[in-house]
Amino acid sequence: MTQTEAPVLPDATTATSAGRPADAPVPVVEMRDISITFGAVKALSEVSVRLYPGEVHALMGENGAGKSTLIKALTGVYSIDGGTVLVGGEQRSFGSPAAAQDAGISTVYQEVNLVPNLTVAENMMLGREPRIAGAINTFAMNRRAAAVLQRLGIDVDPRSVLGSHPIAVQQLVAIARAVDVDARVLILDEPTSSLDSDEVAKLFDVMRHLREKGVAIVFVSHFLDQVYEISDRMTILRNGRLVEERMVADTSQLELVQLMIGRDLEVLERLDRDAAAAAEEPAEPAVPVLTAVGLGRKGTLEATDLELFPGEVIGIAGLLGSGRTELARLLFGADTADRGSLEVGSATGRRSGRPGRRRLRSPRHAIDRKVAFSSEDRKGEGVIGDLTVADNMLLALQASRGWLRPIPQAVRTQLVDQYIKALDIRPADPHALMRNLSGGNQQKVLLARWLITEPELLILDEPTRGIDIGAKTQIQALVADLAAQGMSVVFISAELEEVLRLSDRLVVMRDRRKIAERPNDGVSVSDVLEIIAGPQATTTEKEETRG
Amino acid sequence: MSTATAPAAKQAPAPGTPRPDGSRSVWHRVKDFEPPTRFLPVFVTFALLVGMFGVGGARYDGFADPQTVLSLLTDNGFLVVLAVGMTFVILTGGIDLSVGSNVALSTVIAAKTLQMGWSPLLVVVTVLVVGTVLGTLMGLLIHYLDIQPFIATLAGMFLARGLCYLISAESIPITDDTFSTWAFSTLVLPGGYYVSWSAVVALVPVAVAAFVLASTRFGRTVYAIGGNESSAMLMGLRVASTKVAVYAISGFCAAFGGILFSLYTLSGYSLNAVGMELDAIAAVVIGGTLLTGGRGYVVGSLLGVMVLGLIQTFISFDGTLSSWWTRISIGVLVLVFVVVQRLLTRRQP
CATH class of the missing domain: 3.40.50.300 (P-loop containing nucleotide triphosphate hydrolases)
Known part of the structure; x- marks a missing residue:
C-alpha cells in the first residue's frame, strides 16, 4: 500500500x-x-x-x-x-x-496490554474511535468492532467489559485491535x-x-x-x-x-533418555503425599479424586478452561474447595508437615504443609517487578517463617547465590530488579522461590509458557531431577509433548472435570488428543512431535 | 457480572446473523436492554438520595419540597464544581489535595484584585488562570518526575494556602457591584421556586465533563489510564498530556469553585475552605467512583455532593442534633461505599 x-x-x-x-x-x-x-x-x-x-x-x-x-x-x-x-x-x-x-507499526505485546475496565469494543478502538463532530460514535464503534471480531471468528460481545473475560480471549482481542489498524x-x-x-x-x-x-x-x-x-x-x-x-x-x-x-542438543536428548528410563521403573505404592477425595468447587471444578505419591510427577493435560488451573488452585488452597476432602503432607510428619484431613483454607496453610504452587499468571500472581531478584526468591520462605523472624543476611546471600547458579539465572545479579529480567529468567526465579521452601509437593502451572527452548529445557531437567530426589510434582502445561516427556502418570481434564487417568507408558500425543476430543475425532496440527 | 452479560454475549456477535446488531428492531433492543453493571454504583447513590428524601419528608414539615433540592444546589454549587475536577483526577487513579487551598487562594485573589479596582471579568480570568497553572504544575511534577500525586498535591496545598497569607492575612470583604449582582441574582422557576444563578452555572461543568468523559477520545484516555497506565501508553494513547491535563482541569475547577465560593460568602479569606478537598473526595467516592481509578461517572459525583448537602439539611431541619453529626454520617457513608465497592469489584475475575 x-x-x-x-x-x-x-x-x-x-x-x-x-x-x-x-x-x-x-x-x-x-x-x-x-x-x-x-x-x-x-x-x-x-x-x-x-x-x-x-x-x-x-x-x-x-x-x-x-x-x-x-x-x-x-x-x-x-x-x-x-x-x-x-x-x-x-x-x-x-x-x-x-x-x-x-x-x-502495530504491536501486540507478550503480556496482554489492554485496559480491563473498558469494554471489548472500547479497547479495540481506543485512540481511533469513529467520531461525529468530535464525539465518539458508540454505535459505529461497536459495529466496527463486531465486524472485526466476526472476521477473526472470535465469539465475544463487543459491549462486554474486557476484564470479565479469560486471558486467552483478552489476547485475541489484543490481536483484533492490532489487525484492525x-x-x-x-x-x-x-x-x-x-x-x-x-x-x-x-x-x-x-x-x-x-x-x-x-x-x-x-x-x-x-x-x-x-x-x-x-x-x-x-x-x-x-x-x-x-x-x-x-x-x-x-x-x-x-x-x-x-x-x-x-x-548442541545433548541436554534435551539426555532428558528424554532419563524420562524413558524413569517411566520403566514402576512407581512403588507408598504413602501418598496428597489425597483428594471428591474435591470440587461450585462453578469451577466438579468433584475430583487425585492421589500423588512421593517422587512422582503427575502431568495434567487438557485444553484451556478444562479445569487444569482450577484444580491446581484448589490443591494449593488459593481457592477454597466447597466439597470433598484434601489430605496433604506425608504421614511421616516431617518438621512442619502437619497432615490433616481437612481442606486448605489459604496458600499460607498450604505452605506450612510443604506445598508450593507456581501460578500460570506470572505477571499478576508471581513476579513482583519492583523488588530485586533476591527479594522475589525469598518471599515464600519469609512468609512461611512469619514476618517476625527475618532471614539472616548470610543465609539470604548463600541461598540466593546457590539458586542463581543452580538455575542459571541471567543476569546473575541478586540485586537486579525483577521487572528487568526476561520472562524465562523470571520464571526461574519463581521456581527458586518455591524450591527454597523445600516443598514436598510442587505444583507447576504452565511453568514453561512463553519461554524459550533453552530455559524450557533447563526447567524440564530440573523437574525431572527434583522428582528423582523424591519431590512430588503436579505439572500442568498446554504443551502435550512436555507433559508426556516429564510425567509418570497422566490426568486428562475436560469440561471442568477429570476424564481420564493413566500411567504414562508409551502414551502418545495423539492418544491424549483423542481422549480430550472424546467421541468426535478432531484433526490438529500437533500430530508431529519434536524430538 | 458474568451472569448479566451472558444472554447478550450469545446474541450480539452470532456469526452469520443476517442483520448486524445495529439494525435490530427497536422492540428487540428495548427487550434486550440491561443497564451495564458499571452504572450500578450511580444507581445506588441515586436510590440513597431518594431514600433520604423520603425519610426526611416523613419526619420534617417542608422537607419534601423541590425547594430543598434547589437550595442544596445553591449552597453546594462550588463543591459540585470541585467534585467534577476531582472526578477526572481520581479516574486516572490520582488524587488532588490542593483544591481546598486553591479555592481559598482564588477567593483571596478575587477579593484583593477587586479591592484594587480591577474589572470583574479580568478578575475572573486571572483567578481561573492562576488555578489552572497551579494544577498544571502539579500535573507536570506528577507525570514527568514520577512523584506520587498525594505528595505533589500536598505540596501544592501548602503552597496555595501560604500564598493566601502572603496576599492578605485578614478577611477582605467584596463590595464590587458586579460581584454583588452576580451573587444575589436568582433564577425564578415556575411555581415560585428559585435557585441562584451561580448554582445553575455550577451545573455547566458537570454537563461538559459528562460529555468529555463519555464521548471524547480524551475521556477514554482518562479511563484507560485508570485501568492500566502502562497498557495505555503501549496502546499509543497520549498518556503524558492527558495526565497533566486532568490536574490542570482539577486546578481550573478549583478556581471556578473558588469564584462561586467568593460569590457565596462575598469575601476572600485565607482560612476559607479548609478541608474542602476532603469533602470533594468524599463526594466523588459516594458517587461511586473507584479510588483506584478507571471506573466512575461525573453524574455520580454530582449526586454525591447532593447526599453530603442533604445530610447537612437533615441536621438543620432536626434542630436538636449537633452539627458534628454531619461529619459522623459522612464518615460512615464513605466507609460503607468503599466497602460495598470493594465487595462488588472483588467478585469480578
Missing part, C-alpha cells in the same frame, strides 16, 4: 550487503546496528533486522536474547543508544508508541502462548491474509512448529547479538535450535 513511497537508494545498499533474493522489494522497516544499554547491562549490541512487505518474519532467540527489547526499540518504548531505524527508506526515531503507531508492519510478540490450537489456526489465517495484502509481520513464538508453519524468514538473536538471518525453508529445526542456544 505504501511501499511506493520508499526511495530506491536503500535498496541498492541492502542488496549489496547480503545476497537477498532477487524478488525481495525494499524493506519497509530496516533496523541497522541497534544498540541498547540498561544501566550497565548491554541488552542489544549492533543488531540489524530487515522487514520486507508481504512476509512473516520470525524473531528467534532464547529468553533474554533481546527479542522483546528489539521490538520495544522499534515501537518507541525504549530509546535507542546506537544505530538507525529506517521506515520506508527514511530515517526515523520514535519517541513514543503513539508515534510508531502513526507510522503504521491499517498497519504496514504488524508485530506479534508471543501471540499464541495462551491460545488453543483452533484459535492459533484462526490467527494464522488472518496472518496469511495480511501477508497477501503486503503487510510485514514480525512473529515471535517459542513454538517452533508454529514458526515453521507460518514464517518465511527469520532473524536469530543470542545474548543481545545478531546470530544470523535465514530463510525458514533452508534451515532445519535442529539447526535453528543450535543457532539459538549456541550449543
